[in-house]
């Protein structure tokens with residue numbers, strides 16, 4: 715008997731994302747070169763690399779906001795433009811004009827804009843329920859009516875994560891979610907992400923490899939070329955020894971350049 719292949723089967727068998735022989739340039743400037751990368755479902759990877767190495771560009775290709783010059787990208791078994799609604803995205807430097815009077819709930823509901831055709835402010839009950847669920851996930855449910863600007867930096871980051879979660883994504887892409895927050899907020903953010911990773915694939919750009927390595931499964935090094943390393947290749951102590959717990963892009967630049975991507979890069 716022929717069995718229907720469901721989304722669930724796809725989740726069990728396929729990859730969350732596959733990039734093949736991918737090249738990307740802004741005009742004449744080549745930013746990503748011959749990228750071959752397979753991201754498993756349930757992966758929790760941090761994307762590291764020097765400034766301008768192509769990390770944000772890689773996320774935008776996965777989101778379908780940019781198109782490769784050459785090569786292929788598949789996300790959740792589809793082209794990125796088709797899978798876009800199943801991917802939650804927290805852009806770099808997420809911010810809002812503090813003079814604009816929005817509540818926490820308003821910010822989270824923005825994550826539903828792509829899901830409903832009614833437009834800004836015209837949300838349905840199901841949108842509000844999804845937003846309430848997302849706020850619950852990030853432990854901010856009691857702040858729904860609070861003015862967004864009254865929150866701390868760490869709470870604001872959580873609200874942006876809730877906005878990314880509001881569309882019930884299967885994959886979460888976060889661009890430097892730990893920028894501008896203190897160490898304690900960062901720790902609780904990583905604990906939250908660890909929980910979320912039980913049900914979705916997570917890729918995050920982070921400059922803090924020392925801390926991230928305690929919770930992430932893999933490290934994706936992006937410096938024009940892209941290479942994925944399991945974190946088991948570089949345990950926390952080794953990283954701490956090398957980077958003193960304070961990971962700096964300049965060190966990574968030396969270690970993970972085009973000539974230095976072999977196994978054991980991080981072992982010095």
Ligand SMILES: Nc1ncnc2c1ncn2[C@@H]1O[C@H](COP(=O)(O)OP(=O)(O)OP(=O)(O)O)[C@@H](O)[C@H]1O
Nearest residue numbers: 740743745763764765766767768769770771772936
């Ligand atoms: N819209 C654009 N037009 C032209 N060049 C761009 C554009 N966006 C990025 N670039 C260039 O592409 C390169 C890669 O940028 P990208 O933002 O992907 O790097 P990144 O690794 O995320 O850097 P950072 O760590 O500084 O955020 C950089 O040299 C950047 O100047």
